[in-house]
Amino acid sequence: MLKHSLAASALALAAASPVLADNPVPEDVTLAEDQSYTFWLLDAIKSMDPQINTDVEGSDVLRNLFEGLYNEDAEGNIVPGVAVDHTVSDDQKTYTFTLREDAQWSNGDPVTAEDFVFAWRRLADPATASEYAWYMELMQVENAPEIIAGEMPPEELGVTAVDERTLEVRITTPLPYFLQMLVHASTFPTHAATIEEHGDQWTRPENMVGNGAYVLDEHILGERVEMSKSDTYWDAENVVMETLTALTINDVNQGLTRYLAGELDRVDIPAGQFPRLKEEYPEQATSSPYSCSYIYMMNVGEKGPEALKDVNVRKALSYAIDRDIVVERILQGGQEPSYNWTHWATAGFEAPEIDYATWTQEERLERAKELMAEAGYGPDNPLDLTLQYNTSEDHKKIAIAASQMLKAIGVNITLDNYEWKVHTDRMQNQDFDLARYAWCGDYNEASTYLDLFTSYSGHNNGEFFNEEYDAVMRESKTAEDPLPLYQEAESILAAEMPIIPIYHYANVDMLNPQIGGIPTENVMQTWYGKDLYRAAE
Amino acid sequence: MLSYSLKRLAIAVPTLLILIVVSFVLMHAAPGGPFTSERELPPEVLANLNAKYGLDQPLWRQIVTYVWGILTEFDFGPSFVYKDRTVNEIIAQGFPVTLTYGILSFLVAVAVGVTLGVVAAIRQNSLLDYLAVGVSIGAQVLPNFVMAPILVLVFTLWLGWLPGGGWQGGQWQYVILPVIALSTSFMASIARITRSSMLETLNLNHIRTARAKGLPERRVILHHALKPAMLPVISYLGPAFVGMITGSVVVDVYFSTGGIGKAFVDSALNRDYAVMMGVTILMGALTILFNLVVDILYGWIDPKIRY
Numbered sequence: 060m061l062k063h064s065l066a067a068s069a070l071a072l073a074a075a076s077p078v079l080a081d082n083p084v085p086e087d088v089t090l091a092e093d094q095s096y097t098f099w100l101l102d103a104i105k106s107m108d109p110q111i112n113t114d115v116e117g118s119d120v121l122r123n124l125f126e127g128l129y130n131e132d133a134e135g136n137i138v139p140g141v142a143v144d145h146t147v148s149d150d151q152k153t154y155t156f157t158l159r160e161d162a163q164w165s166n167g168d169p170v171t172a173e174d175f176v177f178a179w180r181r182l183a184d185p186a187t188a189s190e191y192a193w194y195m196e197l198m199q200v201e202n203a204p205e206i207i208a209g210e211m212p213p214e215e216l217g218v219t220a221v222d223e224r225t226l227e228v229r230i231t232t233p234l235p236y237f238l239q240m241l242v243h244a245s246t247f248p249t250h251a252a253t254i255e256e257h258g259d260q261w262t263r264p265e266n267m268v269g270n271g272a273y274v275l276d277e278h279i280l281g282e283r284v285e286m287s288k289s290d291t292y293w294d295a296e297n298v299v300m301e302t303l304t305a306l307t308i309n310d311v312n313q314g315l316t317r318y319l320a321g322e323l324d325r326v327d328i329p330a331g332q333f334p335r336l337k338e339e340y341p342e343q344a345t346s347s348p349y350s351c352s353y354i355y356m357m358n359v360g361e362k363g364p365e366a367l368k369d370v371n372v373r374k375a376l377s378y379a380i381d382r383d384i385v386v387e388r389i390l391q392g393g394q395e396p397s398y399n400w401t402h403w404a405t406a407g408f409e410a411p412e413i414d415y416a417t418w419t420q421e422e423r424l425e426r427a428k429e430l431m432a433e434a435g436y437g438p439d440n441p442l443d444l445t446l447q448y449n450t451s452e453d454h455k456k457i458a459i460a461a462s463q464m465l466k467a468i469g470v471n472i473t474l475d476n477y478e479w480k481v482h483t484d485r486m487q488n489q490d491f492d493l494a495r496y497a498w499c500g501d502y503n504e505a506s507t508y509l510d511l512f513t514s515y516s517g518h519n520n521g522e523f524f525n526e527e528y529d530a531v532m533r534e535s536k537t538a539e540d541p542l543p544l545y546q547e548a549e550s551i552l553a554a555e556m557p558i559i560p561i562y563h564y565a566n567v568d569m570l571n572p573q574i575g576g577i578p579t580e581n582v583m584q585t586w587y588g589k590d591l592y593r594a595a596e
Numbered sequence: 597m598l599s600y601s602l603k604r605l606a607i608a609v610p611t612l613l614i615l616i617v618v619s620f621v622l623m624h625a626a627p628g629g630p631f632t633s634e635r636e637l638p639p640e641v642l643a644n645l646n647a648k649y650g651l652d653q654p655l656w657r658q659i660v661t662y663v664w665g666i667l668t669e670f671d672f673g674p675s676f677v678y679k680d681r682t683v684n685e686i687i688a689q690g691f692p693v694t695l696t697y698g699i700l701s702f703l704v705a706v707a708v709g710v711t712l713g714v715v716a717a718i719r720q721n722s723l724l725d726y727l728a729v730g731v732s733i734g735a736q737v738l739p740n741f742v743m744a745p746i747l748v749l750v751f752t753l754w755l756g757w758l759p760g761g762g763w764q765g766g767q768w769q770y771v772i773l774p775v776i777a778l779s780t781s782f783m784a785s786i787a788r789i790t791r792s793s794m795l796e797t798l799n800l801n802h803i804r805t806a807r808a809k810g811l812p813e814r815r816v817i818l819h820h821a822l823k824p825a826m827l828p829v830i831s832y833l834g835p836a837f838v839g840m841i842t843g844s845v846v847v848d849v850y851f852s853t854g855g856i857g858k859a860f861v862d863s864a865l866n867r868d869y870a871v872m873m874g875v876t877i878l879m880g881a882l883t884i885l886f887n888l889v890v891d892i893l894y895g896w897i898d899p900k901i902r903y
Contacts, residue, residue: 102862103678103862105677105678105679106678106679106680107680108679108680111679111680113633185640185644185647186644186648188641188644188645188647188648188649189641190631190633190637190641190645192638192641192644193635193637193638193641196638204640207638207640207641207644208640209640209644259674259679259680260680261680262680263680279689279763279854280678280681280686280689280690280854280859281690281848281852281854281855281858281859282762282763282852282853282854283762306761306762306852307852307854308761308852309848309849309852309858310849310850312745313745313748313760313761313849313850313852316745316748316749316752316753316760317748317752317760317761319753320748320752320753320756320759320760322759322760322761322762478865479865480626480627480628480629480632480865480866480867481626481627481628483628483632483633483634484627484628484632485627487632487636497634498634517636517638518635518636520636
């Protein structure tokens with residue numbers, strides 16, 4: 060048996076101190092009478108069922124109502140949740156988790172290994188028809204693809220309850236980031252008896268049985284979600300925040316107004332307003348890295364334009380974009396200009412040296428013009444391309460700026476704006492030249508980004524098929540230290556340039572300074588209500 | 597009158613059916629589907645989803661199954677996007693909210709609009725007239741998506757009198773701003789229509805007769821002028837009423853009421869076929885119903901109209 064290297068060492072540290080988490084409140088803080096936290100949701104929660112939910116916002120709520128095997132701490136390290144410890148087999152393909160004895164469901168039942176088995180099978184089961192069923196495949200759990208395809212019964216999934224407190228998971232390929240994946244809401248346990256009794260209605264406040272630090276009191280679709288502290292949670296004595304309220308406000312500016320009126324404790328800042336708010340409310344306006352990457356994808360496949368099959372043209376397009384203008388003039392919220400794909404703050408990742416990242420914009424522009432000339436384009440033979448983006452003020456501003464920048468190297472861009480579903484549909488059918496795209500990491504490790512451009516990924520809409528890239532990514536799955544391979548993959552992307560990296564996201568927030576415990580160093584922006592507290596004014 | 601009403605209701609059934617079929621086909625013709633997402637689903641997962649929601653059936657069969665479910669069990673199906681809710685539940689939650697602020701807005705708009713219009717007409721070209729016309733034009737040119745943020749800015753942020761949004765089961769503080777935002781432009785239209793119609797009526801022969809026989813002006817206006825002057829207003833009120841009670845996406849978005857207007861627009865963007873059909877049918881049925889009500893009111897107001 061082998062303890063897992065990176066994540067396990069952090070885990071071992073956490074486990075070395077007593078397993079009980081500590082009270083989140085620093086000693087010099089006086090708590091407010093009212094321990095309530097109100098946060099903002101842009102959209103209505105689509106489902107409160109962990110195996111059905113697909114949204115980041117849904118996960119923010121679910122993390123408080125349910126608890127998986129592991130949680131993340133403020134820096135994004137893995138810390139015990141329902142599992143206190145685990146061992147990994149020598150071939151790195153079998154994980155055995157030891158579950159804590161005091162974990163309880165909100166109806167008083169103990170949380171057992173069987174509950175995880177039930178939930179994971181349910182996620183993969185075609186009868187559940189979960190949009191996140193593929194997450195079981197991503198986790199490489201044994202037989203997941205066959206079960207999803209309906210070729211095997213869900214009972215064949217590689218997850219077994221050895222006894223009440225021991226859960227065994229078998230995966231088909233070693234995954235260096237397997238534990239990080241367990242933080243995802245899709246893997247949370249669910250209470251079989253409740254689901255059997257109430258069917259689709261089990262997520263109603265009156266029916267729901269969860270195992271998180273909070274219970275669901277009310278859920279009015281599109282208006283609000285109310286949660287209060289659960290007495291049955293194993294660490295309830297260290298949970299300070301008594302109630303959590305999520306308000307749905309569909310307009311970012313309106314959200315900000317209501318924050319300023321004191322109705323919310325945390326809200327996103329609309330693009331371009333950060334500098335003004337930072338000056339006016341220096342203690343409240345914050346910006347921290349957020350694991351999403353914004354690019355223009357180029358269609359290099361058969362249906363794409365001939366010009367984009369030429370690597371020189373692709374490079375020229377990328378060189379011509381002045382990222383500094385995008386982040387400093389348009390977004391203005393602490394986003395980082397990007398010359399590579401993986402978000403810079405991803406754990407364990409370091410971008411390789413990418414030549415054009417170090418050049419000045421004048422040098423890039425110079426080189427871009429040369430490359431265009433080499434490819435046979437110039438003032439008298441301009442290149443016509445379309446740039447497609449989905450409806451959003453920010454995407455529009457960036458697209459307009461980009462089209463102006465590309466004009467400088469003799470590329471005429473026609474802007475095509477589509478609403479979200481049409482945009483997505485066209486991309487997935489390769490009906491585009493250049494298209495705005497963004498990807499947010501599923502877990503805090505570079506492969507969540509880099510896997511996307513393998514020929515077998517299913518999200519590679521630009522059809523960049525590169526054998527060398529595939530080989531590097533395959534090798535990374537079993538490598539002791541995958542970083543050099545990730546860097547190689549990034550270098551291939553920089554050399555072949557199937558995408559134009561634009562910027563790496565930041566979470567730009569107004570946060571009530573009374574609220575403590577919000578993680579700012581976790582690039583996944585994963586937060587738990589149980590870690591929060593409200594200080595007295 | 598009764599047979600006329602019954603005839604109209606009988607025509608409503610095929611009208612609704614045509615509405616269902618046309619919306620159904622148009623909706624499915626739009627690119628993308630309820631399960632189109634940034635993370636393209638593996639084909640087998642998509643197949644499972646389509647099977648679960650019956651999207652793997654031919655379109656005609658989907659329509660037949662859908663209509664059959666409505667006729668036999670009044671079941672509008674499950675939402676494709678809000679997976680733990682049915683369309684009936686979404687409408688049952690959102691429609692009462694919309695109905696509440698819609699009816700209140702309607703009452704406010706009619707009361708204020710008609711009063712303004714009448715006052716402006718009988719005091720034509722006076723300061724009162726200019727004021728009433730000014731107010732109504734002002735309200736007309738301020739669309740509710742401008743009105744709503746201004747209201748929140750003033751009453752929530754500056755004065756701190758009212759909450760900037762939410763519904764809280766319809767407590768009065770939460771209802772005021774949505775009602776103002778929704779009613780103003782309707783009020784303005786009603787005031788303008790009332791004013792011009794009243795001016796026209798006041799020049800009619802029967803009014804001159806009424807005045808000539810020495811009736812007090814008050815009686816002339818209320819008993820002889822108001823009723824005929826209301827005809828164009830009422831033909832406007834039918835669709836306006838349906839428009840108000842089926843909600844406004846602007847009000848729902850700015851005030852986070854959880855109403856049906858936002859659900860309708862979302863369902864179109866999300867390709868949530870079931871919710872979109874449910875709300876379309878609801879709006880269609882209400883429109884047909886209130887057009888009928890307006891026609892009946894016409895007959896009551898104008899004795900020249902016979903059915």
